[in-house]
Amino acid sequence: MTKQPTIFMLGAGSMGGAVATAIRRSGIDAQNVHVMNSRPESTERAAKEYDLTPADSLEDAVREADIIILGIKPYQLAAQLPKLAEHLSADTLVVSLAAGATIDTLREHLGGHEKIIRTMPNTPVAVGSGVVAVMPADAVTDEETATVEELFAASADVVRVPEDKVHQVIGAAGSAPAFMFYVAEAMIDEGVMQGLTRDQAAEMVIATMAGSAKLLQEQGLSPAEARYRVSSPGGTTVRGVAALEEAGVRVGLAKAMRAAADWSRHMEEG
Ligand SMILES: NC(=O)C1=CN([C@@H]2O[C@H](COP(=O)(O)OP(=O)(O)OC[C@H]3O[C@@H](n4cnc5c(N)ncnc54)[C@H](OP(=O)(O)O)[C@@H]3O)[C@@H](O)[C@H]2O)C=CC1
Ligand SMILES: O=C(O)[C@@H]1CCC=N1
Secondary structure, eight states: OOSOOOEEEEOOSHHHHHHHHHHHHTTOOGGGEEEEOSSHHHHHHHHHHHTOEEOSOHHHHHHHOSEEEEOSOGGGHHHHHHHHHTTOOTTOEEEEOOTTOOHHHHHHHTTTOOOEEEEEEOGGGGGTOEEEEEEEOTTSOHHHHHHHHHHHTTTEEEEEOOGGGHHHHIIIIISHHHHHHHHHHHHHHHHHHTTOOHHHHHHHHHHHHHHHHHHHHHHOOOHHHHHHHHOOTTSHHHHHHHHHHHHTHHHHHHHHHHHHHHHHHHHHHO
């Protein structure tokens, strides 16, 4: 990147903070990433935690920004975006992280502003292993989209998708870390039930989860093929997998993805 863009993060909580970490990892200097939370103390805290520059004035931060990242909650957009609208330049890129807010809705709250990129990230971008789906509005050029994608490239698999696929992306990526954490939590608890210490169980389950994901990525196997390679005939694994089927875990995971996608559609409908 020749000249670094000036970035303003409106809201750096769980997801905004993870995105801020990704942006810093992409090589953007702290002085070029301004942040504002709901209160000055919270802004200072976020600036310190993610190594960013605290913004004193919303107006100035918006006026100076080349890229504005919306890390506030979806229900706050209607009240907060009109405050940005009057200070925006026509070519400022507004990047939304929000579930349930369409490009049309964002444009309306921003007084007709056209340069909007909707995204759906997940929190593992904080550690350089995330997923970010990118959905540019029609008025955004390929070059502008590429500038934003570059911010995430060192931290995520960046996937460009049509906006109507966002609900499926939420099930498979945006909300999905929580489903993985849920599985890890359940397995750690059972390890403790069987007599491992919590530290031992956590270490084994988390390392196994990370190693299994890495194996799928590096060997290009389908999950089913990788599972067959663990399953010795008449052995322990097939018994365990049969128990998963009996407990309806496959159906439960499908239901979780569907519930997240359905709620995303519901949020968009208002
Ligand atoms: N969490 C996740 O895994 C994912 C979240 N998202 C999306 O990311 C967005 C943020 O969610 P999440 O990070 O979970 O929420 P958090 O509550 O963790 O973060 C919201 C942030 O917005 C700040 N904020 C609130 N009001 C204002 C305001 N008036 N001006 C400036 N900042 C304000 C809060 O500051 P303060 O602390 O001072 O209140 C906080 O830092 C949502 O739109 C969500 O849909 C998308 C994908 C995944
Ligand atoms: O739970 C949520 O609504 C947000 C969007 C995807 C993940 N977290």
